Amino acid sequence: MENKLLKLSSSPHIRSGDSVPKVMWTVFLALLPALIWSYVIFGLMAVKLTVVCVLFAMVCEAACLKIRKQPVKSCWDGSAALTGLLVAFNVPPTIPLWMPMLGTAVAVVIVKQCFGGLGCNIFNPALIGRAFLLASFPKHMTSWTLGAQFGNPVDAVSQATPLGLLKEGGQEALLEAFGSKGSMYLDLAFGYGRGAIGCVGEISAVLLLLGGLFLLIRGIISWHIPISFLLTLAVVTFLFKGDPLFAILSGGAMLGAFFMATDMVTSPLTHKGQLIFGFGCGLLTFIIRRWGGYPEGVSYSILIMNATVPLIDGLVSNRVFGTGKK
Amino acid sequence: MSLFKEFLKGIWEKNPVLVLSLGLCPTLATSGSMKNAVGMGLSVIAVLTFSNIIISLIKSFVPSKIRIPCYIIVIAFLVTVVDMLIAGFAPELSKAIGLFIKLIVVNCIILGRAEAFAAKNNPLRAALDGLGMGIGFLIAISIIATVREVLGANKWFGLTVVPGWDPIGIMILPAGALLTFGLVMAVRNVLAQRRAK
Numbered sequence: 001m002e003n004k005l006l007k008l009s010s011s012p013h014i015r016s017g018d019s020v021p022k023v024m025w026t027v028f029l030a031l032l033p034a035l036i037w038s039y040v041i042f043g044l045m046a047v048k049l050t051v052v053c054v055l056f057a058m059v060c061e062a063a064c065l066k067i068r069k070q071p072v073k074s075c076w077d078g079s080a081a082l083t084g085l086l087v088a089f090n091v092p093p094t095i096p097l098w099m100p101m102l103g104t105a106v107a108v109v110i111v112k113q114c115f116g117g118l119g120c121n122i123f124n125p126a127l128i129g130r131a132f133l134l135a136s137f138p139k140h141m142t143s144w145t146l147g148a149q150f151g152n153p154v155d156a157v158s159q160a161t162p163l164g165l166l167k168e169g170g171q172e173a174l175l176e177a178f179g180s181k182g183s184m185y186l187d188l189a190f191g192y193g194r195g196a197i198g199c200v201g202e203i204s205a206v207l208l209l210l211g212g213l214f215l216l217i218r219g220i221i222s223w224h225i226p227i228s229f230l231l232t233l234a235v236v237t238f239l240f241k242g243d244p245l246f247a248i249l250s251g252g253a254m255l256g257a258f259f260m261a262t263d264m265v266t267s268p269l270t271h272k273g274q275l276i277f278g279f280g281c282g283l284l285t286f287i288i289r290r291w292g293g294y295p296e297g298v299s300y301s302i303l304i305m306n307a308t309v310p311l312i313d314g315l316v317s318n319r320v321f322g323t324g325k326k
Numbered sequence: 327m328s329l330f331k332e333f334l335k336g337i338w339e340k341n342p343v344l345v346l347s348l349g350l351c352p353t354l355a356t357s358g359s360m361k362n363a364v365g366m367g368l369s370v371i372a373v374l375t376f377s378n379i380i381i382s383l384i385k386s387f388v389p390s391k392i393r394i395p396c397y398i399i400v401i402a403f404l405v406t407v408v409d410m411l412i413a414g415f416a417p418e419l420s421k422a423i424g425l426f427i428k429l430i431v432v433n434c435i436i437l438g439r440a441e442a443f444a445a446k447n448n449p450l451r452a453a454l455d456g457l458g459m460g461i462g463f464l465i466a467i468s469i470i471a472t473v474r475e476v477l478g479a480n481k482w483f484g485l486t487v488v489p490g491w492d493p494i495g496i497m498i499l500p501a502g503a504l505l506t507f508g509l510v511m512a513v514r515n516v517l518a519q520r521r522a523k
Contacts, residue, residue, distance in 0.1 A: 135499060137492060
């Protein structure tokens with residue numbers, strides 16, 4: 001056997017400790033607080049949903065790798081499992097189990113493996129999974145139930161999400177549901193009370209923010225996309241006489257900004273490009289929420305911006321060292 | 327090439343939809359249900375076969391500079407006949423896919439076969455080519471329509487397949503058409519590769 005130490009590849013020779021599994025499991029860790037909170041709020045439903053989606057994503061990945069004659073053990077690298085978890089995070093907890101499984105299969109098999117596997121997909125797999133489900137099962141994907149409060153079991157009566165309330169009844173309906181502005185912010189931030197409603201993983205803005213900060217500190221993501229995303233969303237909402245704090249606390253804004261838009265594969269390479277990307281996501285989210293047919297637009301805005309990534313990368317590419325100025 | 331092979335090539339080896347990628351607009355637009363797909367497929371077979379025969383018959387005295395307009399006139403005449411027949415005998419089908427029947431005039435399968443085959447071969451070969459290509463189109467669009475209608479509407483020819491099942495609505499939307507088309511094409515390529523080995 002040849003000695004690996006004697007093998008010399010071309011430069012650079014700095015070795016970074018980062019590997020695909022390490023990055024993926026760090027993201028998992030960052031999602032853990034939100035995951036645990038969803039278990040507290042939605043109970044067994046959320047447990048079943050997330051476990052089934054994660055396992056099924058890995059099964060799909062393994063099957064695809066086998067068919068494509070790739071090393072099957074890469075299904076343990078966490079990328080498929082993360083996709084499965086994010087699909088589960090993006091559906092209502094009461095959805096029949098086979099639907100998110102179908103979404104997971106679409107995400108892993110069609111969006112990821114059909115395009116060439118890890119690192120080759122154009123669109124965020126989990127978000128396409130969500131878009132696929134939303135187009136297929138509009139009724140199941142938009143029926144929400146208020147999560148359990150301590151002592152009270154999950155309420156079976158379906159209700160509107162805060163964004164749905166805003167869309168249907170405007171600010172007055174929101175104030176009526178939450179009581180006061182202060183309690184509205186608190187409920188939304190911690191995903192409790194009237195704020196404990198929505199997709200499995202998006203209910204608590206603060207816990208998601210915590211996970212996002214963890215990723216920032218560990219250097220997995222840079223601040224450019226989430227900050228420009230949320231800042232744009234808040235500023236544009238403010239300019240159009242909306243409530244900026246409500247805009248970034250409600251719906252999937254936090255989950256989208258920190259965990260979906262920042263996907264390394266489907267976001268721009270340079271920091272300048274990432275700022276443009278985040279700006280576009282924020283603007284489109286606002287446009288869809290305000291004038292679109294759906295109350296929530298984070299997922300579609302990120303998908304649309306995913307499609308523009310090659311253009312953005314071409315627009316702001318760095319000058320290669322040693323070549324002339326244009 | 328033997329006459330039988332001339333007929334057969336349109337079905338598998340040179341399937342107009344799955345191999346030549348021609349006529350995709352009607353394939354994607356009318357494959358939402360089996361009824362529409364079969365109506366479309368049969369219309370294409372009729373127009374394609376007769377246009378191939380007529381064009382093959384007139385090929386020797388059509389000036390080559392204006393051959394395309396001449397072909398279009400022949401095709402448009404046949405399409406008008408088919409369109410009126412459908413409107414007369416199947417008004418509901420005409421309402422659903424009438425626009426796409428009219429668009430057969432500019433369907434690239436038909437013009438393509440006229441230009442590439444009928445204008446260079448005798449009427450018998452041209453007829454067999456047209457018939458084979460038309461049947462190939464019908465088979466391809468029926469496969470796509472079957473997948474889309476069963477998954478997307480839980481129906482086949484309007485009959486319920488699995489009672490009480492929530493169909494995957496996206497499959498009868500345009501996105502589902504592109505998705506199904508790509509996957510069916512991929513399956514055909516895989517099968518063709520296996521056969522070649």
